[in-house]
Amino acid sequence: MGKIKPGKSLKYEKYLTVKILYMEPERKGIKFTQRIEAVADDVKCHETTLRKWNNEMLNKLAIKLFGVDGLKLDV
Numbered sequence: 283m284g285k286i287k288p289g290k291s292l293k294y295e296k297y298l299t300v301k302i303l304y305m306e307p308e309r310k311g312i313k314f315t316q317r318i319e320a321v322a323d324d325v326k327c328h329e330t331t332l333r334k335w336n337n338e339m340l341n342k343l344a345i346k347l348f349g350v351d352g353l354k355l356d357v
Contacts, residue, residue, distance in 0.1 A: 296335040299325055300343075303336060 302321050303309070309317050318336075322329045 295325070296339050299332055299335050300339045303332075 299321060302324070303314075303317055309320070312320070318329050318332055322332045325332065
């Protein structure tokens with residue numbers, strides 16, 4: 283399991299939490315809310331922080347994959 287090591291940058295921590303949430307095979311069968319709780323315990327941060335990091339990283343990933351069209355812009 284990927285644990286966050288002290289002294290790493292916040293950007294690295296955000297990347298690692300998304301990696302743990304979505305790419306670890308032992309967490310695939312767990313509901314997302316339970317995964318958030320488990321990862322928050324592992325990483326020693328609050329669930330709200332983890333959700334914010336997840337949303338931020340997914341938005342950045344969407345832009346890289348789909349360009350500006352990857353953003354949801356409801357006008």
